Amino acid sequence: MLRQLLPRCGRALRAPASRTPYALPTLQRASRWYSIQPEAASVAKPLDIDPTKLSITKTQNPKTPKDPSELVFGREFTDHMLTIEWTKNDGWLTPTIQPYQNLSLDPATCVFHYAFECFEGMKAYRDSKGQIRLFRPDKNMERFNKSAARIALPTFSPTSLIDLIAKFVKLEERFIPDGRGYSLYLRPTLIGTQKTLGIGAPGSALLFVIASPVGPYYPTGFKAVSLEATDYAVRAWPGGVGDKKLGANYAPCIVPQMEAASRGFQQNLWLFGPEEYVTEVGTMNLFVAIRNKETNQKELITAPLDGTILGGITRDSILSLAREKLAPDGWLISERKITMPQLYEASLEGRLIEVFGAGTAAVVSPVRKISWKGKLVDCGLAENEESGEVANKMKTWIEARQYGDEEHEWSHIC
Template sequence: MLTIEWTLEEGWQKPHIQPFGNLSIHPGCSSLHYAVQLFEGMKAYRGPDNKVRLFRPLINMKRMLKSAHRACLPRFDGVELLECIRKLVKVDQDWVPHSDSASLYIRPTLLGTEPTLGVKKPSKALLFVILSPVGPYFSTGAKPVSLWADSKYIRAWRGGTGDCKMGGNYGASIYAQYEAVDYGCQQVLWLYGDDQQITEVGTMNLFLYWINEKEEEELATPPLDGIILPGVTRQSILELTRKWGEFKVSERYLTMADLRQALEENRVKEMFGSGTACVVSPVGRILYQGENLHIPCEGSFPPLASRLLKELTDIQYGRTPSDWSCIV
């Protein structure tokens, strides 16, 4: 694991790569009481050439810096932190699976460690990075997920921290997740506002592939307006599909009324979530106001989702050369 301490008086200390072990922190530190903390999620992939690669890691560093600013935690040099992470992965490279469906998960975390019960900017902090091998996201085969959409729970709001990767955003979502399971669904489709805007799926960004109101073939995803996490996979999908130039690609508001009408008029082609864990996860059903809205799925993985999954994983595992890859 990697650990780097920071103090207001002395700044960042020397990074240490050390054996994995428990942390020793004061029980009064602000991260335990007021969630003054943040994290990132990224992966290392072993390609058929046996080289280990990271996927667009500088985007993760940029997002982590944004989260640190919002949490009043110390700024850092993203390029230098990435170099520390590369060295850590290199030390533990034997843990990167020899598989084209598994990877090494990387979890950078930054938390306030000042021992005080005062609600204030911490004068001490700890940045650490831990690693864990992970298997395929779809361990029993890729199947479309079911979603529960209900506006009584809100994941994020404008002016809040929904566009930052803070632990409090995720801990507060667990209750709704279990209610979704009680309704026979696997994930929550988070809605926002009186018009019930579609925002995110569980911990994933959301995409709708449809024929829009102007009869245009369109891939749409909600805009980054402060309540959407700027996902690395989301950005990559937008850039890939815009490069294809085969259909309109938009960042636009979508409501449940838009979706319901489009389903009634047979204008929906696919819906899927995107994220580091799953890459692409098709949606097959949405439970909304007591009604099951069935999303078209050709087989277990519809065509566009399947194509995106292949193109992205080909880059991640080094089967397709790309400047998005960072060799460890």
Template sequence: MTTEQSPLMMAAPPSTLAALDASKLRVTRNLKPAELPNPDNLQFGKNVTDHMLQVQWSESHGWHEPQIVPYGNLSIDPTAGVFNYAFECFEGMKAYKDAQGRPRLFRPEVNIARLNESAARVALPTFDSTAFLALLSEFVAMESRHIPSIRGYSLYLRPVLIGTNPGLSVSPPTTALLYVVASPVGSYFKDGTKAITLEAANSSQWVRAWPGGSGCHKVGANYAPCMMAEAWVRQRGSDQVLWLFGEHNLVTEAGTMNLFVVIRRPTGDRELVTPPLDGTILPGVNRDCVLRLAREKLEGHGWVVRERSISMGELEATAVAGNLEEVFGTGTAAVVSPIGSIRWEGREISCGTSSVQESVATKMRKWIEARQYGEDEHEWSVLVDGLDHAKSPEAKL
């Protein structure tokens, strides 16, 4: 994964409009902070923190003064582009507390770069990444009491950028709102690290993404059309959809996760495979973490790490031959999730023979979480410090 600008962003002409400026942040504190929920009762995304970060943008001015304000409803015109033409993108990232109780962000620069890429794809304004990271750090510092001090728990952060100008004309937004809300969370799946079941859907049934589309960007329009397929597989007893594409039924994503496959090769070596970033797959942050960790810790020890296409036919044949050792998914919400089986065309494919203790999924979760919680000091984990301007006079309460 790279943080370099895309051709879309590089093609934008130089702007004389106001840039995003973290030094202008104004804070209005919530005078009625909520009681902290019992961590045992947390449901993913159901609880929110006391505040939200928001910044307006307009075509005539650029980025306006950023604010942290009490959490509350937004007021938006019913004809706004976000409602009618899906001018919207978002991110999913997390903050953690280390053993010393210090809040940390995990690879925030990658999420911020991806948000800018998504914004450019759907004609929304981009912003200075350094300034946004400073604002995000201040927001997390303010909301740090909501981060459970328990391993496996975190504060889920949802940055969102929407087109807000009124009017039914199909044209790029002239005003926009960038905001961030946060939610304390535990495990994404109710049963934690228990293996889940997928049902493969070929592209004659359902299509998540296609070449030249927006499948590699985190935009809302990618998600709503997938809900019927998700409901369909759950009715059939599976947990998530395995999205296939094309006449060869190429594996792409599993639900909202990137997919990894562990294959034992005839030589005795093992191959860790994940589909390539061909424009139909989201470049997941944890996908990149797994690839980097595998090349750091597994390559050279009888492992080959490859980004290549893999079809359902190959996956099934590998399982039948007894060479499919493991399948797992990765994502910000679930981190690493083992896959127990895949249903396809009336058949059930067992996804491996590795024990839980020895599985790559278990190792990857352990290695990633060690860096997320600061146990393994690494550049991926960024300590959150309140900005100097947080000590300046607050906005009128």
């Protein structure tokens, strides 16, 4: 009966037979069984990720990269994937780069039932000299570890995983098109793989990285979006897990986004609490450029890291650049709360300079209007403008470091 139930999907993701004592030897060549039932914890200290043990098996069927003009975000994938298994007994096992393939998981695997899953979103870029670069991967790894720890999944050495991702990206670099705006989107993912319906810390896990070539977020240039304020649903709250990059945070966001789209808005704006604090736009952080009512000083505001937002790498980069380049010109750079009524008042008084979202995919996404309680709040853009000055500057400054035009510690050469 077990022989009939085992899935036969994809090439084998192999590991030593001792790691899968219950897998049928005759089927190991057909599929790699990831859902395991670990034994009692070992007294030895579990091993960390060891990049020196990397094993590489190249595909026998390499595909031709798609024409860059035809790329759709997240639809095309490269030839290989990076995988690393973890068990409570032994820690991190041998890292492997192998052909992109399906995973074999038992229906009782804990990731399916209790959402033991977290991930990251990052990109690799080709510079003008042909070198491949990662942008602030240390920040991605820091957040990845925080997300993993919050849901009882194993953590790891950030530098070790960065080393492995760099090797993986170098292997797949032919999928990165030349030209500004093109990149290789990377999706590191960590899942609990223990076969059990019992609720507890998983005794086994799988970390894998897949890659998708992507083009410019705005192929025809900046396009400002209009938002609908969402006050009937909450994405994140203090003490919750909205400040971690967990897969479970994303599915509940789709219905409010669909509701906004049904009324002609490109995205929704998350409000929090009876005060209607402005937090995030869709899955991006939000920035507001405003003039102070009393002093007329220009201020760039984004929500604080108080549990109501996810701390984005692009957000952190914009704050750093703003303190470096805008503050000397008199700007006040603030991580503080601002309410929707305050935003509306600033718009009516002509003090709202611009509003934009910030994230890995688009870098910045300018906002034209916000629908709130039957009103359309003007966010400072003229009819013929698609982006404000601050958003334009931030996009230019960040891309200069992503693509190596400006040598900077944020850029990691693979």
